[in-house]
Amino acid sequence: xxxxxxxxxxxxxxxxxxxxxxxxxxxxxxxxxxxxxxxxxxxxxxxxxxxxxxxxxxxxxxxxxxxxxxxxxxxxxxxxxxxxxxxxxxxxxxxxxxxxxxxxxxxxxxxxxxxxxxxxxxxxxxxxxxxxxxxxxxxxxxxxxxxxxxxxxxxxxxxxxxxxxxxxxxxxxxxxxxxxxxxxxxxxxxxxxxxxxxxxxxxxxxxxxxxxxxxxxxxxxxxxxxxxxxxxxxxxxxxxxxxxxxxxxxxxxxxxxxxxxxxxxxxxxxxxxxxxxxxxxxxxxxxxxxxxxxxxxxxxxxxx
Numbered sequence: 001x002x003x004x005x006x007x008x009x010x011x012x013x014x015x016x017x018x019x020x021x022x023x024x025x026x027x028x029x030x031x032x033x034x035x036x037x038x039x040x041x042x043x044x045x046x047x048x049x050x051x052x053x054x055x056x057x058x059x060x061x062x063x064x065x066x067x068x069x070x071x072x073x074x075x076x077x078x079x080x081x082x083x084x085x086x087x088x089x090x091x092x093x094x095x096x097x098x099x100x101x102x103x104x105x106x107x108x109x110x111x112x113x114x115x116x117x118x119x120x121x122x123x124x125x126x127x128x129x130x131x132x133x134x135x136x137x138x139x140x141x142x143x144x145x146x147x148x149x150x151x152x153x154x155x156x157x158x159x160x161x162x163x164x165x166x167x168x169x170x171x172x173x174x175x176x177x178x179x180x181x182x183x184x185x186x187x188x189x190x191x192x193x194x195x196x197x198x199x200x201x202x203x204x205x206x207x208x209x210x211x212x213x214x215x216x217x218x219x220x221x222x223x224x225x226x227x228x229x230x231x232x233x234x235x236x237x238x239x240x241x242x243x244x245x246x247x248x249x250x251x252x253x254x255x256x257x258x259x260x261x262x263x264x265x266x267x268x269x270x271x272x273x274x275x276x277x278x279x280x281x282x283x284x285x286x287x288x289x290x291x292x293x294x295x296x297x298x299x300x301x302x303x304x
Contacts, residue, residue, distance in 0.1 A: 009154070012243055013069045016062040016250070023254035027056030029271060030256050037270045042119060043126045044104050050130075051097040054090040055253035058157070061087025062250070065156040065243075077162055078148035080155035085141075088160050092140045092169060094253070095176045096133035098211060102183030104129065109190045140169050158242035177215055184211055209259050217248035 030052035034040050040049075061084045068074065075083065108115045118125045143165035153159040161169060188208070223245075260267040 009069060009240070009243070012247075013066055015247060016066050019250050019254055020059055020062050020066070023059030023250065024056055026254050026257035027052040027059070029274070030260065030267075031056070032274065033267055033270045036274065037266065039266055040270065043122055043129070044101065044108075046122075046126050047097055047101045047104060047129055051094055051101065052256050054094040054097060055256060056090070057086050058090035058094065058253060059087075059250060061091070061157040061160075065154060068154050074152040075155045076149075077151045077153050077159060080153055081144055081148050081160045081162075083155055084157055084160035087157055088141065088144065089137055091157055093133045093137040095173060095180070096136050098214065099176055099180045099183065100129040100133060102180050102187065102211070106183050106187045106190070109187055136172075140165060143168060156243060158246070177219070180211060181215060184208055209263060213255060213259070214249070214252040217250075217252035220245055220248045 031049055034045060034049040064080075064083050081088075107118075140161070144161045147162045147165050149162060151162075158166060257267075257271070261271055262268075
C-alpha cells in the first residue's frame with residue numbers, strides 16, 4: 001500500500017485519521033450551540049461561530065489526503081484545488097475572523113456604551129467585521145485559481161495552493177497573527193483597568209486561550225513554511241515540511257469545544273443540555289439590547 005510513499009508520510013495518515021472526526025465533531029457542536037442558545041447570537045458569537053465553521057471545514061480538507069495516501073493515488077494539482085476549494089476557504093478565512101473577534105473585544109472594553117448601541121445594528125456591525133476576511137480569502141482563492149497546473153500531487157490543503165498563492169498566504173499570515181496578538185494584549189491590559197462583568201471576562205478568557213493555542217500552532221506552521229523555501233529545493237521534502245508543520249494547527253482548531261466547555265459557563269450549560277436532550281429548557285437570558293434599554297432608563301431617571 002505504501003511502497004511508493006515517503007515513509008514520513010505514513011505517521012501523518014494515522015494522525016489525521018484521529019484528528020479529522022474530533023475536529024468535525026468539536027466544531028459542529030460549537031455551531032449547534034449558536035442555534036439552540038439565544039444568548040449566543042450576538043455579533044461576537046456570530047464571528048466565533050463562523051470561525052468554528054471555518055475550522056471544521058478546514059479539517060475536512062485532510063480527508064482527501066488520507067484517502068489518496070491509503071489508496072496510493074494522485075491527482076492533478078488543478079483537481080486538488082477544486083477538491084479542497086472549501087477547506088482552503090476555511091483555512092484562509094479563520095485567521096482574519098480571529099483578528100476581527102479581537103477587535104470586537106477591544107471595542108467592547110474601550111467603548112462599552114457605544115459597543116452596546118452597535119448591538120442594535122447587528123447586521124451592519126457584523127458585516128463590517130466580515131469585509132476584510134471575505135476580501136482576503138477571495139484574493140487568495142483567485143491567486144490559487146490562476147496558478148492551477150497539471151502536476152501530479154498527493155492532494156492536501158498546502159498542495160491545493162501552488163507557487164505564489166501559498167507564499168502570499170504564508171507571509172500575510174505573519175502580519176495577521178501579529179495583529180491578533182496586539183489586539184488581545186491590548187484588550188487584556190484594558191480589562192485590568194475597567195470594571196467588566198464576570199461573563200465578559202469568562203468569554204474573553206475562553207477566546208484568549210483558544211487564540212493562544214491557535215497562535216502557537218500557526219507560529220510553528222508559518223515559520224516552518226517560510227523557512228521551508230530556504231532549506232530545500234526538493235518538492236517532496238518541502239511538502240513533508242508543510243504537512244508536519246500543520247499538525248499543531250489541526251490540534252488547535254480541533255480543541256474549540258474542549259476549551260469553551262471547560263472555561264465558558266454558557267457553552268458548558270448549552271453542551272450539557274444538548275447532550276441530555278433538554279435544550280428546550282434553556283433559560284431565557286437578557287440580550288445586549290435589553291441591557292442598553294435598562295441603561296438608558298437609569299440614565300434618564302438620574303437626569304430627572
